[in-house]
Amino acid sequence: DIVMTQSPDSLAVSLGERAAIRCKSSQSLLYSLDRKNYLAWYQQKPGQPPKLVISWASTRQSGVPDRFSGSGSGTDFTLTINSLQPEDVAVYYCQQYYNTPNSFGQGTKLEVK
Amino acid sequence: EVQLVQSGAQVRGPRESLTISCKGSGYSFTDYWIAWVRQMPGKGLEWMGIIYPGDSDTRYSPSFQGQVSISADNSIKTAFLHWGSLKTSDTAMYFCARGLSGTLSPFFLDYWGQGTPVTVFS
Numbered sequence: 001d002i003v004m005t006q007s008p009d010s011l012a013v014s015l016g017e018r019a020a021i022r023c024k025s026s027q028s029l030l031y032s033l034d035r036k037n038y039l040a041w042y043q044q045k046p047g048q049p050p051k052l053v054i055s056w057a058s059t060r061q062s063g064v065p066d067r068f069s070g071s072g073s074g075t076d077f078t079l080t081i082n083s084l085q086p087e088d089v090a091v092y093y094c095q096q097y098y099n100t101p102n103s104f105g106q107g108t109k110l111e112v113k
Numbered sequence: 114e115v116q117l118v119q120s121g122a123q124v125r126g127p128r129e130s131l132t133i134s135c136k137g138s139g140y141s142f143t144d145y146w147i148a149w150v151r152q153m154p155g156k157g158l159e160w161m162g163i164i165y166p167g168d169s170d171t172r173y174s175p176s177f178q179g180q181v182s183i184s185a186d187n188s189i190k191t192a193f194l195h196w197g198s199l200k201t202s203d204t205a206m207y208f209c210a211r212g213l214s215g216t217l218s219p220f221f222l223d224y225w226g227q228g229t230p231v232t233v234f235s
Binding site for chain 1: 160225
């Protein structure tokens with residue numbers, strides 16, 4: 001099974017500053033035939049279900065602000081939030097969908113400093 | 114509008130059985146996977162398993178294999194998560210979510226249910 005490890009576990013960033021969350025997989029998520037990375041990022045606010053933010057490592061979902069971006073390939077990925085806004089406070093999870101079980105990272109709690 | 118509506122909160126005792134449900138609407142129910150995800154109090158997301166209603170292909174995480182069973186009834190566009198014998202450690206929020214069928218594996222989860230809280234009291 002693929003193990004997903006996020007860092008840091010928690011992060012405090014000032015409003016207007018940049019936040020970066022890393023995700024590392026125990027094996028490559030890059031599929032050779034389509035050259036796509038099978039990685040997603042989710043945002044979960046308190047009392048709510050998770051919300052898909054990024055798929056294919058870097059494709060922003062419709063309606064997601066462009067201050068959110070995803071990067072990386074293979075085993076190392078980053079979710080970057082530019083110019084942090086109060087509504088971005090949440091727990092963020094990465095998930096691989098390269099194979100089942102489609103494991104999640106342990107989550108990163110993002111707070112305002 | 115795509116919606117996944119889950120059944121309501123449940124309270125049970127240890128060793129009791131339980132089935133919770135997830136009803137899909139606004140899309141072709143048999144063309145997408147339905148995953149179940151556990152979130153224990155104050156903890157992260159755990160992928161439990163997934164079913165493809167189109168052919169009933171079902172896959173489980175090793176951590177949950179034999180502990181729960183996943184099924185679907187296409188006639189009522191509903192997926193189910195069943196426990197035969199609950200434990201206090203099953204106390205958690207359970208989410209269902211939709212995944213598109215992919216080449217290697219079910220894809221990312223694009224729509225989520227509201228969650229079903231399950232409490233197993235000792």
